[in-house]
Amino acid sequence: MSYAFFMPSISYMGEGCIKNLGNEIKSRGLKKSLIVTDKILVNIGLVKKLTNVLDENKIEYVIFDETKPNPTVTNVNDGLKMLKDNGCDFVISFGGGSPHDAAKGIALVAANGGDIKDYEGVDRSAHPQLPLMSINTTAGTASEMTRFCIITDEDRHVKMAIVDKNVTPIIAVNDPELMLDMPKSLTAATGMDALTHAIEAYVSTIATPVTDACAEKAIELISKNLRDAVFNGKDIKARDNMAYAEYLAGMAFNNASLGYVHAMAHQLGGFYDLPHGVCNAILLPHVVRYNA
Structure with a gap:
């Protein structure tokens, strides 16, 4: 029997490693990010540690901070609208598993079309998602580096499991200072x-x-x-x-x-x-x- 092993192409670990993100973004020619996070992280000023890095590197961004603790189909749809309305060409998730999963859903649908419900199951997408970089502020879910995306369907009261190699972030950041x-x-x-x-x-x-x-x-x-x-x-x-x-x-x-x-x-x-x-x-x- 053969096995595959999935993980991001680059992972940064250690104190202050968030500062590496600027060069990674510029080296890929990416221009404008949708930052997916939640209101608490914005209100306590933690997101500013990310936006400071982006500002220093003259990288444009907009912030979607509506992510719920259990991210929903509505979160994905609302974030996708903000991404399209603002012409974003990549996504940064900032937080724990909730922002990471919401960002995966947004980036996947942005590249493949349809509705996030279409991708419930294993490897249902045809194309890689928009470039996604995931910055962790918790130490638990590992969503910053996995091919798993969990989105709640409010209508069915069901957590949909989307298991897809195309939702793996291209860069994972685990900075303990955050x-x-x-x-x-x-x-x-x-x-x-x-x-x-x-x-x-x-x-x-x-x-x-x-x-x-x-x-x-x-x-x-x-x-x-x-x-x-x-x-x-x-x-x-x-x-x-x-x-x-x-x-x-x-x-x-x-x-x-x-x-x-x-x-x-x-x-x-x-x-x-x-x-x-x-x-x-x-x-x-x-x-x-x-x-x-």
Whole structure:
């Protein structure tokens, strides 16, 4: 049996690495970005760390900050309209899994047409999405580097899973300096999401030596650093290690897939609009205990 391995072509890690984005954009001849984020990140001034880099490099942008915690079909449609109305030729997602997934949906439909619902399932798109660069501000979902895009269909109260090589960002950025102000609750929830990714990938029936290695190291880093990141959010070393951990867990599940915990978490999240990481934190110990 043959296997494929999916991940972004370039990933930046470490303190201050967001500054590399300017040269990456200019080297590709890209002109104007749609920044996909949420109002909280705008209001606390975190998005300014991105726009400062763009301003310094004379790169134009508009900001779409309507992303919901569980991004919706409406989010994708509204963001797509802003992208087209402003003549944007690429997308930057800034935040956690929600902005990343919304941005993937926008970039995919912009390049392929139709409606985001048309792409539910596996590899339904015909063309690569618009260039997407994803900047992470949490350490959990790994959406900044995966081929998974989760969008809530409000009409059906269902979280659609779009699994498509064409939604993989071309650049992923994990700068721990952007994670220092994450509240304890979000740090804990996203950390448990990363742990769930690693465990489910490790026990997957299509795991490989590569995904096992990524999962094992992710579990080790999470066990040693999540508590410090939660209780001392300014601990840059713990934040940096959690960024590596969630990325490694993403490498694992992006290629070995997931299991029962995520299957149930997506149903709960879609029906009750619950935070994804919290669902995983609740379900993971029960599934592990049941299968012990």
